[in-house]
Each structure stands twice: as structure tokens, then as C-alpha cells.
Amino acid sequence: MSDQLVAPPPENCPGTQSEMSGKSAACAGCPNQQICATAPKGPDPDIIEIEERMKTVKNKILVLSGKGGVGKSTFSSQLSFALSMDEKVEVGLLDIDICGPSIPKIMGLEGENIHISGQGWDPVYVQDNLAVMSVGFLLEKEEDAVIWRGPKKNGIIKQFLKDVYWNDLDYLVIDTPPGTSDEHLSIVQYLKTSNLSGAVIVTSPQDVALIDVRKEINFCKKVGVPIIGVVENMSGFVCPKCNKESQIFIPTTGGAEKMSQDMNVPFLGRIPIDPLIARSCDEGKSYLITHPNSEATKQYNLIFNKIKEIVNNSK
Amino acid sequence: MDKIKHKILVLSGKGGVGKSTVSSQLALYLSHIGYKVGLLDVDLCGPSIPKMMGLESKDVHKSTKGWVPVYTDESQKLGVISIQFLLGDKDTPVIWRGPKKNSMIKQFIDDVNWGEIDFLIIDTPPGTSDEHISVTEELLKHNPDGAILVTTPQAVSISDVKKEISFCNAMKLPIIGIIENMSGYVCPHCSECTNIFSSEGGKLLAEQCNIKFLGKLPIDPNLSICSERGINYFTEYPNSSTLASLKSFVDNFNFKSSTTTTATN
Numbered sequence: 390m391s392d393q394l395v396a397p398p399p400e401n402c403p404g405t406q407s408e409m410s411g412k413s414a415a416c417a418g419c420p421n422q423q424i425c426a427t428a429p430k431g432p433d434p435d436i437i438e439i440e441e442r443m444k445t446v447k448n449k450i451l452v453l454s455g456k457g458g459v460g461k462s463t464f465s466s467q468l469s470f471a472l473s474m475d476e477k478v479e480v481g482l483l484d485i486d487i488c489g490p491s492i493p494k495i496m497g498l499e500g501e502n503i504h505i506s507g508q509g510w511d512p513v514y515v516q517d518n519l520a521v522m523s524v525g526f527l528l529e530k531e532e533d534a535v536i537w538r539g540p541k542k543n544g545i546i547k548q549f550l551k552d553v554y555w556n557d558l559d560y561l562v563i564d565t566p567p568g569t570s571d572e573h574l575s576i577v578q579y580l581k582t583s584n585l586s587g588a589v590i591v592t593s594p595q596d597v598a599l600i601d602v603r604k605e606i607n608f609c610k611k612v613g614v615p616i617i618g619v620v621e622n623m624s625g626f627v628c629p630k631c632n633k634e635s636q637i638f639i640p641t642t643g644g645a646e647k648m649s650q651d652m653n654v655p656f657l658g659r660i661p662i663d664p665l666i667a668r669s670c671d672e673g674k675s676y677l678i679t680h681p682n683s684e685a686t687k688q689y690n691l692i693f694n695k696i697k698e699i700v701n702n703s704k
Numbered sequence: 705m706d707k708i709k710h711k712i713l714v715l716s717g718k719g720g721v722g723k724s725t726v727s728s729q730l731a732l733y734l735s736h737i738g739y740k741v742g743l744l745d746v747d748l749c750g751p752s753i754p755k756m757m758g759l760e761s762k763d764v765h766k767s768t769k770g771w772v773p774v775y776t777d778e779s780q781k782l783g784v785i786s787i788q789f790l791l792g793d794k795d796t797p798v799i800w801r802g803p804k805k806n807s808m809i810k811q812f813i814d815d816v817n818w819g820e821i822d823f824l825i826i827d828t829p830p831g832t833s834d835e836h837i838s839v840t841e842e843l844l845k846h847n848p849d850g851a852i853l854v855t856t857p858q859a860v861s862i863s864d865v866k867k868e869i870s871f872c873n874a875m876k877l878p879i880i881g882i883i884e885n886m887s888g889y890v891c892p893h894c895s896e897c898t899n900i901f902s903s904e905g906g907k908l909l910a911e912q913c914n915i916k917f918l919g920k921l922p923i924d925p926n927l928s929i930c931s932e933r934g935i936n937y938f939t940e941y942p943n944s945s946t947l948a949s950l951k952s953f954v955d956n957f958n959f960k961s962s963t964t965t966t967a968t969n
Contacts, residue, residue, distance in 0.1 A: 455749070455750050455797075456719060456720060456750055456752075457718060457719005457720040457721075457750070457829070457830040458718055458719040458720015458721055458830075458856075458861075459719075459720055462860075487833070488717070488830075488831035488832045488833050488867070489717045489718055489719075489830060489831055489832075489864045489867065491718075491860045491863075491864070494859065494860055494863060495860065531863055531866060532863070532866035532867060532869065532870050533867065533870060534717075534832045534867040534868065534870035534871040534874060535832060535833075535867070536832050536833070536836075536837060536871055536874055536875075537832075537833060538802045538806075538833060538834045538837060539801050539802025539803070539833070539834055540802070542833065566719075566830070566831060567719045567720075567749075567750060567829070567830060568749035568750055568829060569749045569797045569798060569799050570748075570749050570799070570800060570801060570802070570805065570834075571801050571802055571833075571834075573799075574799065574801060593720075595928055595932060596755065596932050597724075597752050597755055597756065597928075597931065597932060598720075600750075600752070600755055600794065600795075601749075601750040601752070603794075603795040604749070604750070604795060604796065604797035604798070605797065607795055607796065607797045608797040608799055611797065611799065612799075626889065626891075626898075628891035628893060628894060628896055628898065629896075629898060630891065630894055630896040630898075631891060631893050631894040631896065633891070633893040633894070635891060635892050635893065635925075636925065637889055637923060637925055637928075638925075638928060639925055639928060639929055639932070641929065641932045641933070664898060664899065667858050667860075670858070670860055671858055671859040671860060
């Protein structure tokens with residue numbers, strides 16, 4: 390519906406889905422009035438299709454953070470790699486960062502394309518039990534920019550949920566862009582009736598990141614998404630030469646753990662900075678497999694086990 | 705808008721690479737060397753500028769000439785506008801879809817009374833979507849200098865910046881140059897420099913795409929502490945390599961030369 394609008398909604402727009410749409414005082418003079426007044430009301434028929442598609446997906450985990458560059462995609466990819474280390478567990482990874490999709494590169498799938506079969510869009514497989522979908526697979530060249538406003542982004546997210554043939558999945562991990570805008574509202578709205586397990590919120594320790602994360606937690610509370618917990622990424626750096634630890638992003642206000650307490654949400658753990666994590670991501674490899682004995686791998690596994698426990702107990 | 709001599713957009717495809725840090729340090733540095741500067745934060749969902757400038761709890765006032773920016777001190781050499789100044793509680797999320805963000809940005813561009821200033825630095829959120837299209841469209845009406853692209857050295861970030869270059873080309877927005885941020889971390893215990901996010905990526909990208917490379921900013925925990933506390937980093941650490949880098953960026957800029965600037969030293 391909102392993708393048919395011919396002009397931005399006015400300040401007091403009642404909402405295109407509302408009963409008052411096209412009829413309220415603010416609608417007078419709005420170029421969209423006719424469209425809104427005549428559009429069909431009631432539930433979106435696509436949501437029913439999404440519900441049907443998502444019935445074969447047991448757990449759906451959103452990875453969120455208010456701020457960019459704190460490690461959402463790194464976390465999502467390592468979580469997916471880790472879950473799929475058990476051959477019996479089927480894992481899907483959906484990247485809804487439309488303008489800056491990093492997942493194809495991190496998963497070692499650059500240059501891959503999706504195929505369309507009778508059952509829908511086939512995701513790209515890293516291995517038998519790990520499937521990936523990203524807007525990156527739809528671009529001709531890596532450097533192509535996706536210069537899309539909100540409604541178009543919402544359209545592709547809807548298609549990802551409705552048309553991708555995941556088959557039976559134990560886990561669907563959904564990686565998001567930073568912020569609290571179109572992508573976030575849409576994914577939550579589209580999965581409203583499909584039993585979203587909850588959100589893992591990733592942050593770095595410094596206050597500038599935590600400010601945005603508090604907003605993200607309030608976003609979840611407002612739209613009714615359960616919070617699985619908060620992960621503090623980039624927490625401390627161990628010098629490869631002298632093995633001593635120092636803080637690059639300094640937790641001036643007590644870091645994510647204190648913030649989690651203050652906001653009454655679970656704290657899942659911290660992952661230290663390791664230059665080899667960035668390298669694994671650049672090379673598209675699983676850090677957990679290439680560096681099984683590192684401190685970061687140990688912390689990752691502790692956090693992943695907590696997530697599995699929380700998600701499976703919430704049923 | 706037309707009273708502003710130079711308008712610079714700070715962009716990057718990826719989040720967390722230091723757009724806001726670069727924007728705020730650049731604004732502080734330019735005002736430090738005598739220019740009058742405005743700093744506009746169009747990151748509506750995750751505004752960091754007020755925190756970094758030490759202006760967290762300030763409010764914007766409206767006058768007959770439009771919104772009055774929040775000034776860092778009484779000399780009024782550095783004015784700041786951010787959505788944060790319009791929010792009552794700093795933890796309130798701005799849960800807005802595109803159209804609402806666009807009209808806010810249009811107001812920021814049209815309705816703020818910056819006065820006669822030398823530079824307007826505009827900080828953006830990551831991506832190539834509503835905020836970027838709107839701010840670029842509005843700005844192109846007023847003859848901007850162009851965009852500074854910020855990146856970190858690792859491949860994942862570089863690939864997003866390539867998208868941002870395509871964005872600038874598609875929108876016909878000139879590119880001033882690329883700044884590589886977080887280029888290595890000096891261990892405070894043994895002074896070993898580690899390239900946490902690998903190295904040289906930004907420079908190579910600039911060469912590949914035939915764009916001016918403005919220089920590197922090292923990882924400097926003192927800088928992020930100053931950002932957190934809103935302290936003037938230049939007077940605190942006058943010999944830092946960050947300050948030297950900023951100076952060389954500014955020297956490297958090819959400003960639209962038709963205007964004369966009012967620097968006092």
C-alpha cells in the first residue's frame with residue numbers, strides 16, 4: 390500500500406493502514422488522499438503468505454544494534470556458522486541490510502547469484518545445512534549502490550520472507566542494518582504472526598554506542614519484540630606482541646553489562662577484539678573453525694549456548 | 705544556506721567507521737584555526753554528535769529567522785544541530801519511516817539560521833537510502849563542495865564505500881576525497897602498532913577509483929575519551945598524530961576557490 394503513494398505523507402497522517410486513512414482532517418489536500426481512501430483495508434494478504442512460509446522455520450532470531458559497525462554482521466555470521474556445526478541442525482541466514490549488505494562477503498559467497506525454482510527463490514548454500522539470502526546476490530557488481538527509499542526496501546524484505554524457499558529450518562538468523570527505521574519496523578510487522586523468537590542486541594563498550602543501543606532496546610519494548618540479550622563486542626584488545634590487554638573502546642559508563650542491568654535485559658557476554666576475526670570475515674571463513682582455541686572463540690561459544698538455551702526454553 | 709561558503713557532506717557506506725568522529729573533529733579543528741563552522745547531524749535514528757560535542761542535554765530554540773543552532777561556547781564559532789536536541793528523553797527511539805525522516809531533513813536544510821559561516825559539515829547515517837537521497841537532493845540546490853568518504857581499512861568496509869562512490873556518481877555529487885580511519889592501534893604497554901582492521905585499504909581504493917586520498921587517522925583511545933566527554937582534544941593533546949592528520953586533510957582539500965575565507969590565523 391505505502392509503495393503506491395505519490396507524495397510523502399503529511400505531518401498528521403493517520404497511517405495508510407488505518408480506518409481513518411483518506412478521511413481524516415490531515416488528508417484534505419494531501420495528494421495521496423484518493424489512493425488511501427480507495428485502497429483495501431484490513432490485514433495485508435502478504436502477511437498470510439509469510440506466515441505460511443515461516444511455518445517450517447522453528448526459531449527466528451533478529452540481530453539488532455542501534456549503532457553501525459559494532460559487529461552485527463560478524464556476530465550473525467559466526468552465530469550461523471556455529472549453529473550449523475551440528476550437521477543435524479538446519480540454519481538460514483537472512484541479510485536485510487539492503488544498502489550495505491556485508492553477509493555475502495563474510496560468508497565467502499561473493500559473486501553468487503540466486504536461482505528461481507518452482508518453490509520460490511533458492512537461497513545460496515555455504516554447506517548442506519547453511520543457507521544464505523542477501524540483496525548482495527541480486528546485484529550485478531559489488532560496487533553497485535542500492536539507492537532506494539523506504540517503500541522499495543520494504544518491498545524486497547517482504548519478498549525475502551514470502552518468496553525464499555528455506556525448506557525446514559531449525560534457526561533463521563536475521564541480520565539488520567543499524568537504526569530504528571523502515572527495515573526494522575517492516576521485519577517486525579511482517580513477522581508479527583510468525584512467532585519471532587526475539588532479538589540479540591550487539592554493541593561495543595563505549596557510551597556513544599550505548600546511547601543508540603538504549604534506543605534500540607526501547608524500540609523492541611515498544612513494538613513488542615522479546616529481547617534475548619545484549620552482547621558486548623570489541624571488548625578489550627590483547628596485544629599480539631606483549632599479550633597485555635588494553636581497552637580501545639573505553640567503557641566510560643560501565644559498558645554493556647551495567648546498561649543491561651539498568652534496562653533490565655539479560656547480558657549474554659563479551660567478545661574481545663581479535664584482528665583475526667576481521668581477517669576471517671574478509672576471507673569469508675568461519676573464525677570458530679579456523680581459530681578453535683582462541684579466547685574470542687571461547688566467549689562466542691558461551692554466548693551462543695546461552696542463546697540456544699533461551700530460545701529453546703521460550704517455547 | 706547560500707550564506708554558507710563551504711558545504712561538506714561526510715559519508716560512508718558502513719556504520720561505525722568514524723563518520724561522526726571525523727565530522728566532529730573536523731568541525732572542531734576548523735573552528736580551532738579560526739573559521740566559523742556549522743555541524744549538522746542528519747543521523748535521525750542514531751545521533752551521536754551531541755554526545756561527541758558535549759552538548760547532550762541542550763535544546764534548540766526557534767526564532768523568527770528559524771531554528772537557532774546550539775553553540776559550543778559564547779564566541780558562537782561552532783553551531784550544532786541534531787535531532788537529539790528535539791527529543792525530551794535521550795533514550796527515546798526515533799521510530800520513523802522514510803517520508804517522515806525526509807521532511808525532517810528538509811527542515812534542517814531550509815529552516816536553520818546558521819548565519820554567515822565558512823563551513824557547514826553534515827554528518828550522515830550509514831547507507832544509501834532516504835536520508836542520503838534527501839540531503840543530497842536538497843544540498844545540490846545550494847552548490848556544495850562535495851562529499852568526504854570515511855572508511856576503515858578492512859575489505860568489508862571498503863566494499864560498502866565503493867557503493868557510496870557509485871551513489872555519489874549517480875547523484876552527481878562531487879567527491880572531495882577519502883579518509884581512512886582506525887588505521888592501526890598502538891599498544892599502550894609496548895608501543896607495538898597492530899593493524900586491527902588490516903591496513904592500506906582506503907589508500908588502495910582511492911588509487912583504484914582515482915579519488916584523492918586525504919590521509920589516515922590512527923586509532924587513538926584518547927580521542928574517543930575526548931569524544932565521550934566532549935573535551936577539546938586539540939588543546940588537551942597538542943602534539944597528537946590525529947591533530948597532524950586533520951591539518952593535512954584540511955591542507956589537502958581543494959575548496960571551491962571562488963570564495964575567500966575569513967580565517968584569522
